[in-house]
Every structure is written in structure tokens, then in C-alpha cells.
Amino acid sequence: EAQVTQNPRYLITVTGKKLTVTCSQNMNHEYMSWYRQDPGLGLRQIYYSMNVEVTDKGDVPEGYKVSRKEKRNFPLILESPSPNQTSLYFCASTRQGAVGANVLTFGAGSRLTVL
Amino acid sequence: QKEVEQDPGPLSVPEGAIVSLNCTYSNSAFQYFMWYRQYSRKGPELLMYTYSSGNKEDGRFTAQVDKSSKYISLFIRDSQPSDSATYLCAGRRTGGTSYGKLTFGQGTILTVHP
Numbered sequence: 001e002a003q004v005t006q007n008p009r010y011l012i013t014v015t016g017k018k019l020t021v022t023c024s025q026n027m028n029h030e031y032m033s034w035y036r037q038d039p040g041l042g043l044r045q046i047y048y049s050m051n052v053e054v055t056d057k058g059d060v061p062e063g064y065k066v067s068r069k070e071k072r073n074f075p076l077i078l079e080s081p082s083p084n085q086t087s088l089y090f091c092a093s094t095r096q097g098a099v100g101a102n103v104l105t106f107g108a109g110s111r112l113t114v115l
Numbered sequence: 116q117k118e119v120e121q122d123p124g125p126l127s128v129p130e131g132a133i134v135s136l137n138c139t140y141s142n143s144a145f146q147y148f149m150w151y152r153q154y155s156r157k158g159p160e161l162l163m164y165t166y167s168s169g170n171k172e173d174g175r176f177t178a179q180v181d182k183s184s185k186y187i188s189l190f191i192r193d194s195q196p197s198d199s200a201t202y203l204c205a206g207r208r209t210g211g212t213s214y215g216k217l218t219f220g221q222g223t224i225l226t227v228h229p
Contacts, residue, residue, distance in 0.1 A: 004158070040123065042203065043159070043219040058216070090158050101207060102147050104217065106158030 002027045006091050006107035013081055014115050021076045021110050023091030030096045032074040033058070033104070034066065036087040043090065049074055081114040088112075118142045119206055121220030130229050134191040138204035138220045141185065145206035148180045149217065150189045153201040162189070162202075194227045201225070 004025045013019055025032065033048035035058075045058030049068040063085055065077040074093075078085060088111050092104040121138045128134055136150075147166055151159035165171045168182040179188040187204050201224050205217040 040221055042117075042119075042121070042221040043217075045216060048216070092158075102149050102164040102217075103161050104151075104159075106160065108158050109156070 002105070004091055004093055004105050004107035006089075006110045008110060009108065010111050012113045012115065015082055016080050019078050019081060019112075021078075021089055021091075021112070023074045023076065023107060024072050025074075025091075025093040025105070026072065027093065027095070027105065028071065029093035029105070030071070031101070032068065032091065032093045034064070034074070034076045035090045035092065036060065037090060037109075038087050046076070046089075078112075081112075083114050086112060086114045116141060117220075118218045119204060119220040121204055121223055123221050123223060125224040125226060127226045127228060128194055130194060130196060130227055132194050132227070134189075134194050134198070134225060134227075136189040136191075136202050136204075136223050136225070138187040139185055140187065140206050140218075142206060142208070142218070143185075144208045145218075146209045147207040148178070148187050149205040149207070150176075150178055150187075151203040151205065151219075153203060153222065155200075159203055196227050196229055199226045 007022045030051045034046040035043045037043050044060050047066040049055045091107040094104050119140045149164040150162040152162050153159040165178050165180050168180050171178045175192045177190040201222040203222045204220045
């Protein structure tokens with residue numbers, strides 16, 4: 001089954017404790033992206049990657065890091081989480097092409113709480 | 116001002132009603148417009164997209180874009196309880212670093228009751 005898999009789905013952590021949210025896709029998509037979803041603010045892009053070793057900032061990159069060493073994986077790293085990073089996080093991927101960019105496949109989401 | 120504005124609702128309608136969901140946007144460079152549906156505890160999934168102005172129909176769903184007024188609409192005919200979800204509109208520019216950069220509205224929560 002074609003899918004984007006995120007882990008963990010739920011996580012409660014404390015301020016300053018480094019964590020990584022993994023994202024993996026099995027569709028051979030070039031493009032991958034991370035979004036966060038907050039009430040009243042909708043989905044906002046954190047980082048995106050056009051291909052292996054190519055990453056760039058989205059709208060809200062502060063406090064996050066990413067890497068793209070393999071095509072299928074795009075982990076999101078919070079080096080020193082803070083309470084304002086409490087949110088619902090989504091990883092998404094899509095293939096290259098003018099139309100492909102519209103058809104994002106999202107993971108099921110990772111709900112993160114930072115105390 | 117957000118680039119894409121959407122009334123968060125919630126919107127509650129009886130089964131069989133025609134539902135109208137709307138967004139406005141401010142970025143004149145947007146060329147593609149999308150509607151995503153998100154069920155509770157799930158990721159968003161694409162319903163349909165349109166390019167520039169015009170209508171697009173897919174079964175009970177019709178998407179409309181009016182670029183002159185920067186207005187995006189989604190109509191659901193004969194609504195069903197299974198249509199209960201959050202509906203997200205989005206816009207996208209074309210070319211260059213805008214690839215894959217979707218700008219989403221806040222989402223409208225829709226409930227269709229039997």
C-alpha cells in the first residue's frame with residue numbers, strides 16, 4: 001500500500017529534551033515536506049526537500065532541523081523542544097511535475113506535547 | 116493577513132443538503148487551487164484541484180475558482196454523514212522554489228447529521 005509513515009504518533013516530552021519524528025514514504029517520491037497544524041492557523045510548512053540532500057525552509061522553520069540522506073526518509077528533529085512546539089505534525093510527499101505538486105500524500109500525523 | 120482565509124465554522128447540515136464551503140486568497144500569483152479533506156485523527160487527503168479560474172466537477176463535488184475576486188468554493192451535493200470532516204482549501208504558485216509550497220486555509224469543520 002502506498003503510504004507515508006510517521007513515528008511516533010503520540011509523544012509527550014519535556015522542554016529541552018531532543019527528539020526526532022521519523023517519516024518514510026514508499027512511493028519513490030522526490031518531494032517531501034513537514035507541516036504543523038494548530039487550531040485557527042491551519043497547516044503551515046516547516047521544511048521541505050526537493051530531493052536527496054536538498055532541503056529548504058518553509059514558513060515556520062525556527063526550532064526545527066531536517067535531513068534527507070535517503071530518498072524515502074525525511075526526519076524532523078527538535079534539538080531543544082519548547083512548549084510552543086506543541087502541535088500536530090504532518091509529513092507529506094509527492095512526485096515531481098507541475099500537477100504532482102498539488103497531490104500531496106500525507107502521513108497520519110504525530111501529536112507532540114512539550115511540557 | 117493570512118494568504119488564504121477560510122471560515123472555520125463549524126458548519127452543521129442535514130443529510131441531503133447542498134453544502135457550500137468558501138475561501139478567499141490574497142496572493143495573485145496562485146495558479147493552482149486545491150481542496151483537501153481531513154477526517155478526525157487522519158492526515159488530509161486531496162479531493163480535487165483546479166488550475167486558474169473555472170469549475171471542476173467530480174461526482175457530488177464541484178470546485179469553483181474566481182480569480183477576479185480571489186474566491187475559491189467547494190460545493191457538495193446530496194451531502195452524506197460520511198462527508199463529515201474538516202475541509203481545507205489551498206493555493207499554490209507555479210515554478211521555481213514554489214514547487215510543493217501549498218498555502219492552506221484554516222479549515223472548515225463540517226458535520227452532516229442523519
